[in-house]
Amino acid sequence: MDVFRLAHPDDAAAITEFTRAAQAGLTTVPRNRERVDAYIEATQRFLAGEASANRLLFVVERDGVVMGISGIIPKLGVERPFYSFKRSRHARHSSQLGLRTEYETLQLTTDFDGWTELASIYLAPEARGQGVARLLSLGRLCFVEAHRALFDDRLMADIRGWVDEAGVSPFWEHVTSKFINTDFEIADRLSANDGRFIMELLPSLPILMNLLPDAARICAGRPHEISRGAMNLLMGAGFEETELCDIFDGGPAISCRADATLIARTVRGVESYRDGPQRLMAFSGAAADFRATLTSGDVAQGHVSEAAQALGDVRIALAQDRRNGQ
Numbered sequence: 630m631d632v633f634r635l636a637h638p639d640d641a642a643a644i645t646e647f648t649r650a651a652q653a654g655l656t657t658v659p660r661n662r663e664r665v666d667a668y669i670e671a672t673q674r675f676l677a678g679e680a681s682a683n684r685l686l687f688v689v690e691r692d693g694v695v696m697g698i699s700g701i702i703p704k705l706g707v708e709r710p711f712y713s714f715k716r717s718r719h720a721r722h723s724s725q726l727g728l729r730t731e732y733e734t735l736q737l738t739t740d741f742d743g744w745t746e747l748a749s750i751y752l753a754p755e756a757r758g759q760g761v762a763r764l765l766s767l768g769r770l771c772f773v774e775a776h777r778a779l780f781d782d783r784l785m786a787d788i789r790g791w792v793d794e795a796g797v798s799p800f801w802e803h804v805t806s807k808f809i810n811t812d813f814e815i816a817d818r819l820s821a822n823d824g825r826f827i828m829e830l831l832p833s834l835p836i837l838m839n840l841l842p843d844a845a846r847i848c849a850g851r852p853h854e855i856s857r858g859a860m861n862l863l864m865g866a867g868f869e870e871t872e873l874c875d876i877f878d879g880g881p882a883i884s885c886r887a888d889a890t891l892i893a894r895t896v897r898g899v900e901s902y903r904d905g906p907q908r909l910m911a912f913s914g915a916a917a918d919f920r921a922t923l924t925s926g927d928v929a930q931g932h933v934s935e936a937a938q939a940l941g942d943v944r945i946a947l948a949q950d951r952r953n954g955q
């Protein structure tokens with residue numbers, strides 16, 4: 630059985646083993662032992678009531694082997710403002726010339742300050758394509774549902790933005806690097822710790838998108854191919870697209886109210902179960918004892934798998950939305 634739980638110090642070596650290969654651009658994925666240790670230490674401090682620690686790292690374990698990680702940042706904007714670009718549409722019309730023009734602007738904002746972020750999903754390459762990602766992703770929504778007081782009622786996720794075959798981000802090349810004139814990897818790494826340079830260097834004035842090459846313009850809000858699965862899982866669990874995107878690679882920010890996730894809706898009975906077997910999330914316990922697993926059953930008929938019942942005082946939620954097949 631695959632089990633979703635909080636990471637603890639004994640997991641650090643196994644996590645570093647597979648996150649070591651993660652590419653730049655996955656800003657919140659800890660890629661070396663030092664950062665893995667720091668993430669786990671923050672997790673323990675946050676659970677002990679130290680709000681400034683502000684990070685929770687989870688793992689999915691199969692038969693004692695850690696296969697992947699995911700995270701929650703309980704409150705954005707605590708250590709520094711959380712910057713995004715907000716896309717706005719503008720239209721102009723000239724009756725004199727009979728011409729109409731439309732353009733978009735990007736404006737630096739801190740709209741997500743105070744929100745809770747879902748971040749850092751990463752699965753060992755050999756464990757991909759087996760459904761584990763759904764548990765890694767939705768397990769966090771179960772944790773939020775079980776610990777509502779720890780989180781904001783607005784949830785967001787910053788999906789990695791599109792890059793070309795050479796790994797180059799057109800958005801970075803044509804937009805952000807014009808103001809932050811350094812390597813993407815350097816800026817990305819620095820921003821994970823201290824992002825003061827963002828406010829110091831990025832303009833507070835709107836950036837006119839129609840002056841950009843198409844290759845860069847279409848990257849505002851466009852996800853990286855390898856991150857579509859991560860986005861798809863959250864969109865299937867109630868998240869929606871927003872007008873905001875990442876300031877480095879233009880990746881889309883998606884959001885959902887905490888009480889509108891698929892997990893919250895089914896746990897609270899806002900959404901009823903249909904007849905027949907369905908994919909389910911089962912979760913129980915709190916804090917370090919919290920456990921979630923992916924299972925199936927026919928809840929309408931009262932049938933839930935033994936694996937789920939083994940969790941003890943279990944709560945059940947839909948793990949797949951009936952509307953879009955997710």
Ligand SMILES: CC(C)(COP(=O)(O)OP(=O)(O)OC[C@H]1O[C@@H](n2cnc3c(N)ncnc32)[C@H](O)[C@@H]1OP(=O)(O)O)[C@@H](O)C(=O)NCCC(=O)NCCSC(=O)CCC(=O)O
Nearest residue numbers: 747748749750751752757758762788789856857858859861
């Ligand atoms: C993202 C994950 C964890 C996803 O794991 P898997 O590859 O095993 O996913 P999967 O099970 O194959 O796919 C998950 C679900 O999305 C669907 N799916 C997969 N690829 C798709 C695509 N291109 N378009 C549409 N749907 C797609 C699958 O059918 C599946 O649904 P069914 O189960 O119905 O078949 C992994 O690929 C990974 O570690 N990638 C590298 C790191 C990364 O890019 N992380 C995301 C960065 S963005 C981020 O971190 C913030 C968001 C967050 O933390 O959640």
